[in-house]
Amino acid sequence: MPVVLARIDDRLIxxxxxxxxxxxLQPDRIVLCxxxxxxxxxxxxxxxxxxxxxxxxSVMDRAAxxxxxxxxxxxxxxxxxxxxxxxxxxxxxxxxxxxxxxSNVNVGGMHYAKGKVEILEYVWLNREDIAGLRYLLSxxxxxxAQAVPGDREIHFDDDYLDTVxxxx
Amino acid sequence: MIHxxxxxxxxVGAELLRVVTMILGPxxxxxxxxxxxxxxxDLTALVATxxxxxxxxxxxxxxxxxxxxxxxxxxxxxxASVAAGPMRIVSGVNLAMLLDFTTWRESLDLDDLARRLVxxxxxxxxxxxxGDEES
Numbered sequence: 076m077p078v079v080l081a082r083i084d085d086r087l088i089x090x091x092x093x094x095x096x097x098x099x100l101q102p103d104r105i106v107l108c109x110x111x112x113x114x115x116x117x118x119x120x121x122x123x124x125x126x127x128x129x130x131x132x133s134v135m136d137r138a139a140x141x142x143x144x145x146x147x148x149x150x151x152x153x154x155x156x157x158x159x160x161x162x163x164x165x166x167x168x169x170x171x172x173x174x175x176x177x178s179n180v181n182v183g184g185m186h187y188a189k190g191k192v193e194i195l196e197y198v199w200l201n202r203e204d205i206a207g208l209r210y211l212l213s214x215x216x217x218x219x220a221q222a223v224p225g226d227r228e229i230h231f232d233d234d235y236l237d238t239v240x241x242x243x
Numbered sequence: 244m245i246h247x248x249x250x251x252x253x254x255v256g257a258e259l260l261r262v263v264t265m266i267l268g269p270x271x272x273x274x275x276x277x278x279x280x281x282x283x284x285d286l287t288a289l290v291a292t293x294x295x296x297x298x299x300x301x302x303x304x305x306x307x308x309x310x311x312x313x314x315x316x317x318x319x320x321x322x323a324s325v326a327a328g329p330m331r332i333v334s335g336v337n338l339a340m341l342l343d344f345t346t347w348r349e350s351l352d353l354d355d356l357a358r359r360l361v362x363x364x365x366x367x368x369x370x371x372x373x374g375d376e377e378s
Contacts, residue, residue, distance in 0.1 A: 087283065090252070090314040093314075118322065125313040
């Protein structure tokens with residue numbers, strides 16, 4: 076099943092995903108990968124109601140996400156177009172570490188928190204975030220920041236992350 | 244008095260309140276907040292704090308107005324509702340709703356007020372007849 080967008084976004088399913096990217100990519104399913112939310116059926120339902128009409132939502136922890144994509148008994152349809160979401164780079168890196176193939180990762184929304192430095196209006200990073208992004212790059216994943224379709228893509232590489240790290 | 248929080252994308256909420264003030268003058272216990280620049284956790288905490296503060300100030304609860312039924316404002320308001328205090332969420336905020344809110348928030352309870360405002364908001368949406376058309 077093709078992952079049409081693998082996105083790091085701490086708001087998970089919200090307007091930019093359910094309207095902006097979904098209108099462009101026409102996903103069949105949104106996979107929200109978050110251990111905490113997957114363990115809470117009520118939170119899972121809240122996020123599931125934010126999906127666009129006709130798009131299924133699967134809220135899964137990291138282990139289940141990798142299993143669903145990689146084993147032969149996937150609960151996803153073989154031709155489903157999927158948007159995969161994690162809230163932070165650490166989780167996306169962990170999916171890659173567990174064997175999920177990710178050729179591209181979109182950094183879509185990582186908002187202000189104490190100890191983070193701003194690199195774009197919608198992207199603030201701390202050292203843990205940088206470590207996750209570095210892992211994805213080292214695994215051969217292309218990492219770019221882009222909030223919505225049509226925005227300019229910002230390419231991340233190790234030199235860029237070194238510069239950001241130097242500001243922390 | 245029921246407290247009002249207008250929680251929207253961008254500056255929509257703040258501008259709506261500015262217009263309410265232009266029409267009615269300053270209104271107590273009615274505020275606006277934006278999702279701009281906030282993570283879902285911080286946005287949820289913002290709503291929870293506002294609702295808790297209102298409930299400790301003898302408010303009869305908080306009506307949270309949101310612009311989009313399925314965006315980050317909706318998610319944050321719903322997540323905050325678990326422990327924050329008495330509240331209801333109404334989506335599709337518009338000026339008619341807010342003006343009616345200020346009229347009825349001291350005489351209706353939260354549920355009745357929410358229902359009334361949904362009807363009021365809907366009634367304000369339509370194709371407005373042109374000058375020579377019948378309404």
